[in-house]
Amino acid sequence: MKDTKIVLFDFDGTIADTLESGLTVLDDLSEEYGFNKFRPHLDRLRGMSAKQIYKEWGVPLYKIAIITRRARKEFAKQIPFQKPIEGIGEEIREIKNLGYSISILSSNSEENVREFLRNNDLDIFDDIYSGVSIFGKHRLLKKFAHDKRVNPDQIVYVADEARDIEAAKRENINMIAVTWGYNLRGILEEGNPDHIIDRPEELVQIVKSFKR
Known part of the structure; x- marks a missing residue:
């Protein structure tokens, strides 16, 4: 080394x-992009990998980048309220x-x-x-x-x-x-x-x- x-x-x-604000943003986008809300299943989801979540939630790969870009814009509105x-x-x-x-x-x-x-x-x-x-x-x-x-x-x-x-x-x-x-x-x-x-x-x- x-x-x-x-x-x-x-x-x-x-x-x-940013966990709480991230959940809020994603759940707000869930209906528009056709995936289930995260918050009701949070405890189980935190024990899953990203690949497992995408598969179970039915989010195709091509949508991930699209959803991420949109989430960035929505998250920008939350920045003044975020803490370390x-x-x-x-x-x-x-x-x-x-x-x-x-x-x-x-x-x-x-x-x-x-x-x-x-x-x-x-x-x-x-x-x-x-x-x-x-x-x-x-x-x-x-x-x-x-x-x-x-x-x-x-x-x-x-x-x-x-x-x-x-x-x-x-x-x-x-x-x-x-x-x-x-x-x-x-x-x-x-x-x-x-x-x-x-x-x-x-x-x-x-x-x-x-x-x-």
Whole structure:
């Protein structure tokens, strides 16, 4: 393993406490795009992978990008009311102070992410990468590593979904899964990430445990 240079964060559910607002946006769009509402089934859905949800909810691949773009626009209206996960801001600042480059990779729009960061005194990230890939999040991770000109094992990825673990493993990127976001611990454990943490206060020490 080469020296870790970058800590890459997912946004929704990992940094931003957007679960409730995200559910509201998706449920509002459900009738228009022909899928079931999420909120009544939330507990079960949090134990499922994205692929399982798309299959069970009958959402075809070609609609995912369309729904995501529309959800971004609706979510922009919620940005002024969004707050960070409690305790995550302090951990991010400490990681930055330790000399790591910090970036965000999100399916949310860059404009939404930057407004959130400004509103919450977290506008300290080196890069914001925004994108949606129906072919898998690993494509976005691969592009990120290429654009930053680093080896995959010089990145630590912090995220909250089973699909994030799958993508990181596919690209040989170090992975810290967090349980305070969308997916529950059980399905995160099935993905076998490098680490799973339950509280933001654990993050700095785990990041430091990777070789520098």
